[in-house]
Each structure stands twice: as C-alpha cells, then as structure tokens.
Amino acid sequence: FWTIGLACSLASLASYGLLVSIVPMLTDSGLTPSNAARYAALVGFSSASARLLVGLLLDRIFAPYIAATILMCSAAGCILFLFFGLSAAPLLAVLIGLSFGMEVDLVSFLVARYFGIKRYGLIYGIIYSCFSASAAFGPAIAGFIFDAQRSYDIALGSAAEGTSYPVVINA
Numbered sequence: 001f002w003t004i005g006l007a008c009s010l011a012s013l014a015s016y017g018l019l020v021s022i023v024p025m026l027t028d029s030g031l032t033p034s035n036a037a038r039y040a041a042l043v044g045f046s047s048a049s050a051r052l053l054v055g056l057l058l059d060r061i062f063a064p065y066i067a068a069t070i071l072m073c074s075a076a077g078c079i080l081f082l083f084f085g086l087s088a089a090p091l092l093a094v095l096i097g098l099s100f101g102m103e104v105d106l107v108s109f110l111v112a113r114y115f116g117i118k119r120y121g122l123i124y125g126i127i128y129s130c131f132s133a134s135a136a137f138g139p140a141i142a143g144f145i146f147d148a149q150r151s152y153d154i155a156l157g158s159a160a161e162g163t164s165y166p167v168v169i170n171a
C-alpha cells in the first residue's frame with residue numbers, strides 16, 4: 001500500500017510539475033508561444049495514446065515493468081532536454097505525455113490487482129488523494145524553482161529523479 005502510494009505521489013509530483021510548466025519552459029528556451037503550444041498538443045496526443053497502449057500492455061505484461069519503463073522514459077526525456085535543449089523538445093513532450101497518460105490508469109489497475117475489490121473504493125480513494133495532492137504541488141514547486149533560479153534545469157533534474165524513484169521502489 002505504502003509503496004504504491006509513494007511511487008504514485010512522486011510520479012504525479014514530477015509529471016504534473018512538468019506538464020503545467022512545459023509551455024513556459026519552451027518559450028524561455030527560445031520557442032515562440034505558438035510553437036510551444038504545438039508541443040503541448042503533442043503531450044496531449046501522447047497522453048491519449050498512452051492510455052490505450054497501457055491498457056493493451058496490462059493484459060500481457062507485469063504492471064510494475066510497464067510503469068518502470070514508461071517512467072524511465074519520462075526521466076530520460078527530462079535529461080535529454082537538459083543536455084540538448086530545444087532539439088530534444090519533441091521527445092520531451094512525447095515522453096511526458098506517456099507518463100502523464102498512464103499514471104491514473106495504472107494506479108486503478110494496481111489497486112484492484114493487489115488489494116482486490118472488497119475495499120477497492122477506500123484504498124483507491126486514499127492513494128488517489130495522495131496522487132492528487134502531489135499533482136497540486138508539482139506545478140507550484142516547479143514555478144518556485146524557476147523563480148528562484150531563473151531556470152527550469154533544477155525542476156527538470158528533480159522531475160527526472162521523481163519519475164525514476166518509483167522505478168527503484170517497485171524493483
């Protein structure tokens with residue numbers, strides 16, 4: 001219970017912090033607002049695709065492996081953007097979208113799989129509350145980091161760590 005709750009909270013904190021900050025991050029890196037909005041649309045498309053993909057994969061592959069793979073991809077997107085800047089922006093957008101799209105679906109699946117349906121509503125409600133609280137703080141934390149540093153580099157590095165910790169927890 002605590003492992004799933006912590007993993008979901010860390011992933012939520014990281015992905016929502018980036019999701020809300022992606023357009024300002026890209027415009028601060030030199031893109032026009034309209035081009036940055038195109039990448040935001042790419043996040044949405046990737047997120048919708050992830051929901052379908054994760055649903056298909058959950059029927060065939062051990063769920064923690066799916067979560068680990070997608071979260072590590074999201075962390076890799078952050079690191080690539082840190083080192084390669086705007087040339088890695090499309091990849092960052094797709095990988096953040098994958099992570100964002102699979103989180104809620106995977107949480108509901110894991111709760112049902114590991115705890116059954118007798119107390120599903122209670123357990124899912126508690127874990128999803130932790131997930132939602134983290135999602136609320138993620139954008140604020142990313143914004144505070146930018147305001148203090150005038151850069152998203154620390155937020156990107158922290159998001160890479162925040163999405164990779166759940167992988168370590170589930171290993």
